[in-house]
Every structure is written in C-alpha cells, then in structure tokens.
Amino acid sequence: MEYIAHLKKDKKFATIITEPQEELTLRKNIPLRLMASIMSQQLNTKVAKVIYHRFLDLYKGKEPKPQQVLDTSPEVLRSIGLSNAKVQYVKNVAEFCIENNINDKKLMKMSNEDIIELLTQIKGIGKWTVEMLLMFTLGREDVFAVDDLGIQQAMAKLYKLDNLDKKQLKEKMLKLSAKWSPYRTYACLHLWGWKDNKPE
Numbered sequence: 001m002e003y004i005a006h007l008k009k010d011k012k013f014a015t016i017i018t019e020p021q022e023e024l025t026l027r028k029n030i031p032l033r034l035m036a037s038i039m040s041q042q043l044n045t046k047v048a049k050v051i052y053h054r055f056l057d058l059y060k061g062k063e064p065k066p067q068q069v070l071d072t073s074p075e076v077l078r079s080i081g082l083s084n085a086k087v088q089y090v091k092n093v094a095e096f097c098i099e100n101n102i103n104d105k106k107l108m109k110m111s112n113e114d115i116i117e118l119l120t121q122i123k124g125i126g127k128w129t130v131e132m133l134l135m136f137t138l139g140r141e142d143v144f145a146v147d148d149l150g151i152q153q154a155m156a157k158l159y160k161l162d163n164l165d166k167k168q169l170k171e172k173m174l175k176l177s178a179k180w181s182p183y184r185t186y187a188c189l190h191l192w193g194w195k196d197n198k199p200e
Contacts, residue, residue, distance in 0.1 A: 001023070007187055012158060013190075016194040021189040029063050030103070030137055033133060034119065038090055074087045115130060115138075116134075128145060131143050131144075142181055142184050144174070151191050154191040158191075
C-alpha cells in the first residue's frame, strides 16, 4: 500500500510498521454510526456490541432513520441498557440530523474541519467522537486524533516524549504528525496496533 513508503520516511515510525493496515472504507448511514458511537462510550467492545444489537432489534434488525429513533420513547431506549444521558444524546443526534438535513451525501462533500465544526454542535458529541467517525465511517485518510489517550501513550513511548504536560505533549505530537500527512489516519491505526501488541 502506497501509504507505507510515505510513513516509513519517519525512521522511528518505520520501526513499528510490521504489516499493512486494512484499507479504510466508506460506510453508509452516518447519522446511525454517530448514535452508535454514543452508545458505545465508556463501554468495552463486547458490551457495546450487545447494546447496539438490542438497539437494532427495536427496529426489527433494520438500520433506523433518525425520525424513527426520535419517535422511540425514552423508556424503550433505556430498556436496552442505555443510561438517561445516553438516551438524551442519541435523541439529540437524531434531532440535529433531521433539522440540519444531515445525510451521507452531504457529509461526503464536506472537509474534515467542517464536519468537526458541524457535528460538535450536538450535545454529547465531542471532537474525538467526530474524528473516529471521519476515520472509520467516512474513511478519511488524513485524520490525527491528538486527544486520543492511546495515541498519546504510544507516541510518548515511541518518541520518548514527556506526557505530564498535556498541552506541550499535544504540540509535539502535532509537529511530529505533520510529516505523516496525507496518511495520518493510517499512522493512528499503526500506533494503536503497536501499543496494544507490543511486548512490555
């Protein structure tokens, strides 16, 4: 894959590239993916999957449109294991998507920065959540999740950065990551993979 040669120009980074990452793909129904990311916040993957499947079961296993979610009573959403706050946030997403006519086609035409600016207006959606959406739903290749704890830990270890002062750490991370552009999403994937699999 062409991104590997580019990332390997960074000699330190080259040491963690063992095999290529799966190619990023575009997934449909972005409003739903946004709701799913809220449901999975602070949960391990296994539990998040169970809750998401229960959510789909409410709609006979089909992916619901924002209006259907809005029409679902809070009690029903709570019954699948969502907290009151998450029920509210999921409904916020549905409402925002309807009011602002947010659909896949519209978002695909927008830049990463514009998407972050637009979607972080939704209560319950932070910049990190939108960055994950850009990477894993919109398949954007040049997203750098500077606020992600895993990325911070991996870069601190790989580049021997002091991670006590968060502000300084992020500035150094952004500087280092600039040379990985236009493949910063792949760089993040490698950093996550390396952090999870490297021997201590």
